[in-house]
Amino acid sequence: MPSGSRSALPHPASRAGAAPSGGQLVALPVERDDAELLRRLQRGDPWAKAMLFERYGALVERIARRILGTERHTTFADVVHDAFVSAYSSVHQVSDAAALTSWMRSVAVHTACKSIRQRKARSWLSFLSPEDLPELPARGADAELREAHDRTYRLLESFPLDERVAFALRYIEGMELTEAAAAGGVSLATIKRRIARAEARFVSAARRDPVLAAWIEEGARWTP
The missing domain is CATH 1.10.1740.10 (RNA polymerase sigma factor, region 2, helix turn helix motif)
Known part of the structure; x- marks a missing residue:
């Protein structure tokens, strides 16, 4: 390399490319x-x-x-x-x-x-x-699981948006309360209220659903 010249910074997504001489350039991780x-x-x-x-x-x-x-x-x-x-x-x-x-x-x-x-x-x-x-994310899942997935989201579509987001972040994504509050741009007290409302709404509706009711009863969290 000529004196004073700078090497080009490799694109982070690239792993290899053709060298000017026809050889193979391998980008080092940055x-x-x-x-x-x-x-x-x-x-x-x-x-x-x-x-x-x-x-x-x-x-x-x-x-x-x-x-x-x-x-x-x-x-x-x-x-x-x-x-x-x-x-x-x-x-x-x-x-x-x-x-x-x-x-x-x-x-x-x-x-x-x-x-x-x-x-x-x-x-x-x-x-x-x-x-x-859209294609379900759980490819290869059995029919019962796919049906529960569909019914869960059909329920969530009827929720107020703030409760739907709170429920998804807490119970589907599995975020801690502080993480969910930060992600939603709200206080810890607010996210707790939204999660509580969403949980109550979900459990009440799911227990009336012939497919989701079984999942609710089997789950330790919502078993009465």
Whole structure:
């Protein structure tokens, strides 16, 4: 390499590429701490944007799926895309690099909620067919489990949005109360109230459902 020249920073998602001589270039892993990642995100560095997606893409999609479930007309790739567009444009609001994970959870929650609101706003234009339903995340699950999954989310679709989100974060995603509060952008007291209301609503409705009633009775948490 000529003196004074700089090597190009490899894209974090790349693992190999063709060398100018026809050989194979293997990109070495690049480790950056969260503080540097945040600084470079706030500068609009393409490397930092790619790294943010690499670190948090799966988390954002998982949270979106937990909240949206079997929402019709939901393309999860679009929700994830929208979440990162929002993250890139609002990253200047983050002042503490240690809060990146919590912040990305909140971005995921906000984007999933926005997707639900948009769907409801245009629902009168929808003409749905079975082909419109998204693929269930639990591939290969037995018929009973898939049916319980569908019925759970049909119940959650009737919930007030704040309760639906609280229930999904706590009981489906399995977040601690403090994590769920941060992700929802509310106080600990508020998330506790929402979870309590959502739990009561869910148990009451599930016990009237012929499929979910059995799951409720078998589960130690909701067994009377």
